[in-house]
Amino acid sequence: MLDLHLTAFPILLPLIAAPIALILGRSILSWGFATFVSGWAFFVACQLLIATLSDGVLSYAVGGWEPPWGIELRIDAANAFVLLVVSAISTLVLLYSKLSIEKEIHESKHSLYYTAHLLCLAGLSGILVTGDAFNLFVFLEISSLATYTLVSLAPDRRCLTAAFRYLVMGTIGATFILIGVGMLYMKTGTLNMLDLAERIHFYESSRTINTGLAFIMVGVSIKLALFPLHMWLPPAYTHAPSAVSAFLASTATKVAVYVMIRFIFTIFGADHVFNEMGMGTILMVLAIVAIFKGSYMATVQSNIKSVLAHSSVAQIGYMILGISLMNVTGLMAGLIHIFNHALMKGALFMAVGAVFYRMGSVDIKAFRGLGKQMPLTMAAFTIAGLSIIGVPLTVGFISKWYLVMAALEQNHWVIAALVLAGSLLAVVYIGRILEAAYFQEADQSNKDIKEAPLLMLIPMWILVLANIYFGIDTSLTTEAAGSASELLFQNTSDIAVLIESLHGIGVTSTQEVSP
Amino acid sequence: MNFILDYYNYWIVVFLMMSGFYIVISANNLVKKIVGLNIFQTSVFMLYISMGKVSGGSAPIVAEGITQYSNPLPHVLILTAIVVGVATTAVGLSLVVRIKRAYGTVEENEFENKDDAI
Numbered sequence: 001m002l003d004l005h006l007t008a009f010p011i012l013l014p015l016i017a018a019p020i021a022l023i024l025g026r027s028i029l030s031w032g033f034a035t036f037v038s039g040w041a042f043f044v045a046c047q048l049l050i051a052t053l054s055d056g057v058l059s060y061a062v063g064g065w066e067p068p069w070g071i072e073l074r075i076d077a078a079n080a081f082v083l084l085v086v087s088a089i090s091t092l093v094l095l096y097s098k099l100s101i102e103k104e105i106h107e108s109k110h111s112l113y114y115t116a117h118l119l120c121l122a123g124l125s126g127i128l129v130t131g132d133a134f135n136l137f138v139f140l141e142i143s144s145l146a147t148y149t150l151v152s153l154a155p156d157r158r159c160l161t162a163a164f165r166y167l168v169m170g171t172i173g174a175t176f177i178l179i180g181v182g183m184l185y186m187k188t189g190t191l192n193m194l195d196l197a198e199r200i201h202f203y204e205s206s207r208t209i210n211t212g213l214a215f216i217m218v219g220v221s222i223k224l225a226l227f228p229l230h231m232w233l234p235p236a237y238t239h240a241p242s243a244v245s246a247f248l249a250s251t252a253t254k255v256a257v258y259v260m261i262r263f264i265f266t267i268f269g270a271d272h273v274f275n276e277m278g279m280g281t282i283l284m285v286l287a288i289v290a291i292f293k294g295s296y297m298a299t300v301q302s303n304i305k306s307v308l309a310h311s312s313v314a315q316i317g318y319m320i321l322g323i324s325l326m327n328v329t330g331l332m333a334g335l336i337h338i339f340n341h342a343l344m345k346g347a348l349f350m351a352v353g354a355v356f357y358r359m360g361s362v363d364i365k366a367f368r369g370l371g372k373q374m375p376l377t378m379a380a381f382t383i384a385g386l387s388i389i390g391v392p393l394t395v396g397f398i399s400k401w402y403l404v405m406a407a408l409e410q411n412h413w414v415i416a417a418l419v420l421a422g423s424l425l426a427v428v429y430i431g432r433i434l435e436a437a438y439f440q441e442a443d444q445s446n447k448d449i450k451e452a453p454l455l456m457l458i459p460m461w462i463l464v465l466a467n468i469y470f471g472i473d474t475s476l477t478t479e480a481a482g483s484a485s486e487l488l489f490q491n492t493s494d495i496a497v498l499i500e501s502l503h504g505i506g507v508t509s510t511q512e513v514s515p
Numbered sequence: 516m517n518f519i520l521d522y523y524n525y526w527i528v529v530f531l532m533m534s535g536f537y538i539v540i541s542a543n544n545l546v547k548k549i550v551g552l553n554i555f556q557t558s559v560f561m562l563y564i565s566m567g568k569v570s571g572g573s574a575p576i577v578a579e580g581i582t583q584y585s586n587p588l589p590h591v592l593i594l595t596a597i598v599v600g601v602a603t604t605a606v607g608l609s610l611v612v613r614i615k616r617a618y619g620t621v622e623e624n625e626f627e628n629k630d631d632a633i
Contacts, residue, residue, distance in 0.1 A: 134592055141599045148606055157617035158630055164610045168539060171552055171603050178559050178596060185589070186566045 007060040007073045009044045010083055010125035011139075013037050018118040027102070027110035034114040035094040038121060042087040049080040053483065059131070067131065068192035074131030078484035081335065082258045083128045085342045086251045090121045092346065092459040097243035099455050100353045104241045105153050113153055117247065120146035124255045133181045133267070134191045136259065137174060140223070144170045147252060151240040162235035169222055169232040176219030183212030184267075197267050204272055216263055217279065224256035226283075226320060227290035230313045234297070237309035242353025242362075245305060249312050249349055250342035257319050257338055261331070264323065265488040274326050283324035288418055290317030295425035299432065304352050304362045307429055308345065311388060314422065315341045321415070322403050330406035331485035333399060336477050340387070340395035343470065347384035347463035351377050354452035354460065367433055369442025373449040376457055378437050380464045385430035387467045390423045394471040398478075524565040531558035545614065545621045549607045556600045563589040563596070 017037040021030040052058060052075055060073040075083075094117065101113055123143025130136050148170070152163035185191055187208045188199040203209045218229075225233040233253070237245045264273045274280035294314030301307045315337070322334030352362055354377045359366040371378045387394035400419060407416040442449075451457075470477055519526065531554055538551025567589035575587035611621055618626040 134595075138595055138599065141603070145602055145606055148610070152610055152613065157614075160610055160614045160617055161626060161630075164545060164607070164614065167603070167607050167610065168548060168552060171607075172536075172539065172555070174599075175556055175559055179562065182559065182563050182566065182589075 004058065004060050006044055006047060007058050007075055007129060008062065010041055010048070010087065010129055011073075011122055013041045013044070014118040014122035014125065018115045018122065021118055022111050022115040025111050027107060028098075030111040030114040031094070031098050034118055035091065037118065038087065038091040038094050041121065041125065042084075042091045045080070045084045045087040048075055049077075049084050049480065052077050052080040053480065068190050068195035071135050072131035072192055072194075073129045074193070075129055076484070077480055077487055078261065078335065079128040079258065081480040081484055082254060082338060083125060084480075085339050086121070086124050086128065086255065089250045089342050089346050090117070090247065092462060093117075093243055093247040093350075096246070096350055096353070096456055096459040099453055100243045100357060101153075101241060103357050104155055104243075106155075109153060113150070113241075116146045116149045116153075119143075120150060120247075120252075124251055127255050127259060131193050132191050133184065133193055133196060137178050137181060140177065140259070141174055143252065143255070144174060144223075147248060150244045150248070151236050153244070154239055154241045156239055158235070159239035159241075162232075162239045166232045166236040169229070173219045173222030173229075176215045176222070178219075180212040180214075180216030180219060183208050183215065187212075193262070193267055197269070200268060201272075204276070210277065213263075213268055213273065213277065217260070220256055220260045220263065221286075224253050224260060224320075225313060225316055227286045227293060227313070227317065230290070230294075230316075233313060234306060234309040237312065238303060238306040242305070242349060242356055245309070246346050246349035246353060249308070250346040253312065253316055254319075254338045254342055257316065257323075257334070260320075261323060261334070261488065265331070270326060270489065274324070280324050280326055283320055284415070287317040287319075287321035287324055288415070290314060291321070291418070291422040292425070295422055295429065298429040299425060302364050304355075304364060304367065304433060305349070307433070308348050308352065311426070311429065312341075312345060314426075315345070315388070318399065318403060318419070318422075321419070322406060325403075325406045325410055325412070325415075327406055327409055328482075328485050328489055329402055329409055331488060332478070332481045333402035333406050335481035335484055336402055337399040339477055339481070340399045340467075340470070343395055343463050343467050344384045344387040347380055347460055347467060348388070350456065350460040350463065351381035351384065354456045357452060357456065358449050364433060364436055365443075367436045368440040369437070370449070371438035373442060374451050377452045377460070380457075380460045381437070382434060383464050384467055385434065387471070389426045389430055392471075393468065395467050395477075396471075398471060398474050524561070528558045528562045528565070531555075531561065543623050545611045545623065546608075549604060549611065552607070553600065553604060556596070556603075560593045560596060560600075563593045 014037060017033065021034050024030045024033055058075040061067055062071045062073060101110060105113055120143050123139045123146060126139030126142065127136055130139060148163050148167045151166060152160055184196060187203050187206055188196055190196055190199060200209060222229045237249055264270060291314045294310050294317060298307045298310035301310060319334045319337045322330045322337060355366060355370065356362050358374065387396035390396040390400040400423065403419055404416045407419065535551045535555030535558060539548055539555060542548045542551055567586040569583060569585045572583045572585040573581045575584045615621050618629055620626055
């Protein structure tokens, strides 16, 4: 039997370790310590996922204050699954980052980098495990502040303006979430997510609740970079240090997608959000525009990190599209794509970081002829790139498969066709890079470029092999994502049944809190 | 008329929120953007604080002869949010300092031109 205190470990480990990494001071010591702690957090996340898949939901009352009064940590299949992704990527990126940041960040700032990384991990894990809406905002800001710092550590001065723009947008998004949560509290008098979910249904036609919903959805959409609100993402990921891009692209936006899923399905109820408020159609349209706008922008960039950043916008579109399809398969496709996209984007950014390590540039010109000079790095890039396109035997295919299935279940033939058309654009932007790497001659000055060092290749190839492994054996991802999405939909229908029975016996409303 | 007077605290919140938001969007100077962001956040603090007021309620301190208290929880929440706001401002201002060092200016249109030249 699992010790219940373990539920708090994903937050506590990195949070306590962060100042220690700073005190250690020496680059190598901080690196070893941060990697060890992150690996431990990954181990805990594995235990938690196994426990939730067998015993169901784990609930932990922080400080012995019982929910709904105290803060509850609540782990079910959905957040245990995302927690596993985040801690795994964090560990691999830390392993990789040693050489990468030695090249890109000044020696004196190394321990600060590891501190900020651990704080970011603590914030992201906090968002995932908490069962309290206000606590979620606090962790969101912990992770975001660490993120702004991480982005601004790059040597190129453009990272500063990117980080500043990210800070302004991110703060507006977080404040919108804060306003929304305040409105929910105003009407229901509770902040615990389950308690909120039960009480909100008495006020479904309330303007306060619906305004709160609108604020939260816009705030979360800024955080996850949904199409019209994505302008902060491409510059931030392009100019951040390579290791930071790899970490953020595969975790930060995914966690924001999880927040959106949590608010839609657990708190407001899918039926209310999608049908009564009509947000399903809005999200679907924005997601499709995001897929095409992001993919198109990716085809015209010459900076490869910028290509990958724009492609991230498109991939987020696929996740939101899955959610907006309003069925179990669609939500499952969204959750699986969170996992799969983390694997492929992590590997791609690591490969680009390795190219930067050797070449000192990430322009498409630097990739000419690299297929011969850095065969392992470019092979990793190729496999992860095929995965982005959605070629069978890679994880990308699994995501697209479930997404198309979900669209067909709802008889949205056009959506299914558009998903496939989006993949064609991915062929263009990935193919362009592969063409430069394998079919063009290297410049004379780059003839003596060697393969990337082993410490960078190992984490990169772990992700690439995971891309292939989970593309063939899908039992883990489909089981975890399947049970998570069934649980999320069940929540919604359970509460609907509860409401009907309450209406039957004449209970319609509970006491309001404020004047 | 009563609609305006009864909810005057919320009108102040809306006014501050919109002016802060407008400054963030329109200001060209990065320090002004941070100021706008602060006004925007402060309006939300006021929203929370005013929702904690219970009409006829006293300050939430246990005392004899008082039965009705205001709700202290929003105030506690906002203390946390103020800390978050201070931290955000600190990070934002330190970024502005570094931008000034790297570009020699904190006006958005000026440093955008400088990057295009590279």
